[in-house]
Amino acid sequence: MNKLKTKSLLTSTQMILLYVIVAFCLVVGIRQPAFFSPATVITICRAGIFTMCFALCEMVVLISGGIDVSFPAIGCVAMYVPMYIINRVTPIDSALFAFGLAILIGLLFGLLNGFLVSILRLPPLIATLATSSIASGGVVTLLGTREFTTLPDSLQAIYNTNIITYTAPGTGFTYLLNVLFLVPVLACLGVAWMLRYTMLGRGLYAIGGDKNAARVAGFNVRRLQFFAYTFSGVLTGATAMMYTVLMHSSTTSALMGDEMIVIAACVIGGVRITGGHGGVLGVVLGVVLITLVQNNLNMLGIPTSWQTFVVGLIILLGTIITSWQAKRSSHGKA
Amino acid sequence: MADEVFLKLKGIKKSFGGVHALNGVDLEIRRGEIHCLAGENGCGKSTLIKAISGVHRVDEGEIWIEGKLCNKMNPIDAINKGIQVIYQDFAVFPNLTVAENIALNGEVKNKAKLVNWKEIHRVAAEAMAQVGAEIDPDVKLEQLSVANKQMVAICRAIINDAKFLILDEPTTALTAREVEKLWTVVRALKEKGIAVMIVNHKLDEIYQIADRLTILRNGAYVSSGPIHEYDQARFTRDMTGRDISQEKYLPKASEEEIFRVENLSLPGAFKDVSFSVHKGDVLGLTGLLGSGRGEIGEALFGIEPAQSGHIYLNGQEITIKNVADAIHNKIGYVPEDRLTEGLFMDRSILDNTIATSIRKYFHGIKLDKAAMEEATDRWIREIGVVTPSSKPAVRTLSGGNAQKVVISKWLNTDPKLFILNGPTVGVDVGAKSEIHAILRELAQKGIGIIVISDDLPELLQNCNKIVVMRDGRVAAVVDNSIEQKELSDLLMGRAE
C-alpha cells in the first residue's frame, strides 16, 4: 500500500511541475550560465508578484466551481480611479486611501459578479465577461483614458522600500526586491490556511464538487459563491494598486489580456476548470513555471514576436497533460 | 427487541396536479426491524419516502413518529427526529476524502468555523467501526467503487443519531458479494436498534434480509406482514395484481436462425460466450451485476467491442468494432440508462424518433421533413405513445412513453437484431405489458430480440429462452419452464 502511495506522490501534478521547472532551469542555465544567480531569483520573484496574486483570486473562484475573466478589467478600474482622483480631483497623499479605494472598487465589482452568478444563476464565464465590459467600458467612458505615472509621496515611499538589495558582482547591476513581495507570500499562506482549516474553505471545495450535495449537507451555497467572487475582487483591487506602485503606471488597459496566463497557471497547477480540485502549492508551482517561461524566452533565443505563440503552445500542452492526468485519477476505483 | 413502533402511517394520500401518487397508504415500522417496501415502478415508493422525510406534505392521513403526530415536517425536522434517507445517487462529494464526506455534514450542523482534522478523522473512524466498513479515510470519493461510496453514505447517515434509515434501491449497482456486505452492515445497524427500511422489488434479496414486508400497488397499500407469510406467488400477485402463470411466452419452435455468437470474449468482462436466437425467440440474458450480461449488450452494439469470437447475423459473419458497424449491420440497442443514454430530453418526439435513421431522409440536397413526420406519427400510433403530437419535448412524457420513443427510434431503422437493456426499468405497469407485447410481436416477425434484465419474473414471463451469465461465462441456457427459485440459484451459483 505504501509503495502505491509513494508512486502516486511522485507522479502527482505538483511533482511533475517541479520536474519541468527544474528541467527548464537546466536548459536555460546551460545556454546562459548567468541564469544561475540570485539576480534571476529576484527577477522572477518580482515578475511573479502580480501573476501570483491574480492566480490566487482565480484559484478560489475555480475551486468553487466558477470562473472569473473580469479581474483584469476590475483591476484596471481599481488602479485608475484612485490615481484619477489623486491627480485630477484632489491630491490625497495617503497610501491608505489609494489601497483602500482600490480594494473597495474590487469589492463592489466582486459583489456584482457574485450577484450575477449566485442570485441570478448566470453562467460564470458569460457573467464575468459581461462584468468585464461593464467595468472597462464604464471607466473609460466616465473618466477617459490617460496614463498616470507620478505617484504621491506615500506610494513612492512604498516603491522605495525594498526587502532585498543585491548587486551582481560582474555587471554591477542592482536587483531589488520590493516589500510588496510579502503580499503574495502572505496571501498564499493565508489562502492555504483558509482552504485547509476553515469550514469556509471546505465549503468552497464542497460546492465545487457537487452543488446539490452541498445544499443537502447544509452549506449555504449562495454565500459561498458570493465569497469566492468578492474575495477575488478584493485581492484584485489590492494587486492592481500594487501594480501601479511598482510599475509607476496606471492606465485603463494595463492588465487586459492577462486572463489567459493566470487561468493557465491555475490549470497547470492542478486546479480543474470543472471545480472542486486544486491547492495553493500547485498554483505556486504553476505561476513559477509560467513566469520562468515568460521571462526567459529571450535567453532561449526565441524572438519577441514568437513569444506569445510559444507561451500559448506551452499552456495548451500543460492543459492537455493535466486534463489527461485528471481523467486517469478519477478512473482508478478502490 | 423490535416491538415498539417507531413510525406509523395511516391512510396517506398525496396528489400532484390531479394525479394520485399515494392513494391510501398504511405503514408500520418497528424499532430495530428490517422492513422492505416493495412495489412496481410507479407505485408511489419515492413519493412515500419523500413524505416520510419531510420533503412533501401529505394531503390526507396521519404520520406518527415515536407516538407523536408529525404531519407538518420539513427535511430538517425529519433529520432531527432521526430519519435519514440514502438516495440512489448518494449526494456525496466526489472531490473530498472519505473522512470529510462522513464528518462534514455534522460540522456544518454544529456551525463550526474552523476545521479540526483530528476530530473529523475520529468521527469517521467511529462511524466506520460501527458499520464494519474498512475504507481508507484519506482516499478521495471519486476513486471508490459504487459499493464503497454507498458505505460512506451510510456512515454519514448514522453519525447524525439516526433512528430510522431508508435505503432507496440500494442493490441496483452492486455485485453479489457487495450485496452480502451491505446486508452485514444493515444487520449491524439493526443490532444497534436502528430501524432500516429497504425499498426493493427483488424477492430473493428481500428473503435474504427482511423481517417484514409491505407491498404497494398504484399508490395504495396492498398488504403487509412478516416475510415468511409471503411466497413467490403471493408476492407477484400482490405486486402486480395478476397471476402470471398463464401468460408465459411460448412461441412455435423455429429452425430459422437469426443471430448467433460463438466464443465471444472480452478480457475483464466475459469469456467464451455462445448462444443463438431463432425466429420467434425472445432471448433473455441475465446474471448479477458484473456477470457480463450488460457488457455483452454493449459489445454487440459496438460501445466496448469484443476482442475475439464470431458473430453471425442471418447466416453471415459480421464484425462489430464500433457503434457505426453495429448500426450498419442493423443492430439496435436500447440502453440501460434511458435519461442520459437513450433520449434527448429537450428535443421533440419527432427528433428523438428519427435521430438514428436521419440519413435515410436526406434526398439529394435536403432532408425530407414530411417523410420524417409521417414516420413518427406512424410509430406513435403503432407503439401507442400517449401524446397529442410529435412536437412536444420528450421531457414531457412519462417513463413508459419515453421508453416507447426510444424503441420507436430503433424500429425506424429496420433492425434485424434488437437488444434491450433493462427495457422496463422505471416504467409503469401498464406500459410495461405493452412493451412486452411489442417485443413478442417483433419476434414473431423475424426480428431477433435479446432482453437483458435482472428482473426474473419479467424474464420468465416474456422470454422463451434465457441465457444465465455468471462471473463472465455462460452458466446455463434454460427455457422459461424453470422455477424462479431455480433460476435465482443459477444466477447466484447455488445450483449444485
Add this chain to the structure above:
Amino acid sequence: MKTTKTTPAVPALKKKGLKPDTHITVLLSMMAFVLLLMAVLKPGSYFTISNLRSMIFQFPEYGVLSFGMMICMIAGGIDLSLVGIMNLSGVAAALIITNMGGTNASIVLGCAVALVVGAICGALNGFIIASLSIPAMLVTLCSLQLYTGLALAITGGPAINNMPDAFKNIANGSIGPIPYVLFIFIAVALGMAFIMNCTVFGNEIYFLGSNARAARYSGINTLRVTVMTHMLSGILGGISGILITSHLNSAKSSNGSTYTLLTLLIIVLGGVHPDGGKGKVMGVTLSVLLLQLIANAFTIMRAPDTFKTFVNGCLLVAALILDVVLEKRAAKKAAKS
C-alpha cells in the same frame, strides 16, 4: 399494439412550424423600439441612405463571426479563439497578397488560404476537445493565445498594410448602392440556415449539444461532428478575417478585440442557450441587425466606443436574465398541461 391512443390530426399551424418563437418576438420588438427612439431623437441623421449604407458595411464582419460562435455553442461547447482565427487568417491572406504583387490571382489565392487556415485552426480545436474530452472553454482559451501568437509571429509585430485596391474593394466596395458585403452576409446566413435545418450534419449538431452521450448511443459520430462544427466555425472565422483585413486595409493580431464579447452577446440575445442544443439562424440574424442598429445609434448620438462596450455588457446580462425568466415560464406552462 394497434391501440389508438392519439389523434394524429395535427393543427395546421403547428405543422408549418410557425408557432411564435418568443425570442424572435422580443428581438423584433427591441428593433422596433430602437427605430422608434431614433426616429424621435435623430430622424435626420439616422434614417438616411448613407447611414444605412454605413451600417451595412459594418455588421457582416462580426455577423459572420457570430454564426461561427453560434454553431459551437449549439453543439454544447464554445469557441473563444474565433477572433484569433480571424486575425490569423487575415494575416495569412495579407501575407500572400502583398508578397505576390497584389495581382487578382494573388487575391483569390490569399482568400482561399485564409479559409483553409480557418478550417485547420477550427479542426484542431475540435479535435483536441473531442478526442481528449477537455472542456471547450479551456481549449479555445488556450488556442486563442496560440493563434493570436502565431499571427503576431508571422507579422513580426507591426501590421501588414497596403492591400491592393481590388482586395480593399471586397469590404469597402458596392455594386450600385448595395455593398458587396451584404451579399456575402446573406449568402452565409442562407447557407447556415440550410445547413442547420436541412442537412444531417446540422441536425446532428443539435443532438450533440442536447445530450452528447445519447448522441453516441444513437450512432452519431461525436468526434466527427465536433471536429466539423469547429472546422466550419473556423472557416467562418476565415471569412471574417478576409472582411476585416479588407475593411481596415490592415492585417494584425489585435484586430477585432471586442468581437468575442460582441458575438457572445449576439448569439445569447438571438436565442442560443449556453448549455447547447438550442438556437436558430433567424434569431442570430435578427440579433446581429439589432446590435448594429444599437451601435449605430450610439455613433449618431456621438457616444464614445467604450460606452458601447459598457452597454453591451449590460445587454448581455439582460439577455441572460431574459433567458432564465422565459425558461421558468415555459416550465410552469408545461407542468400545468
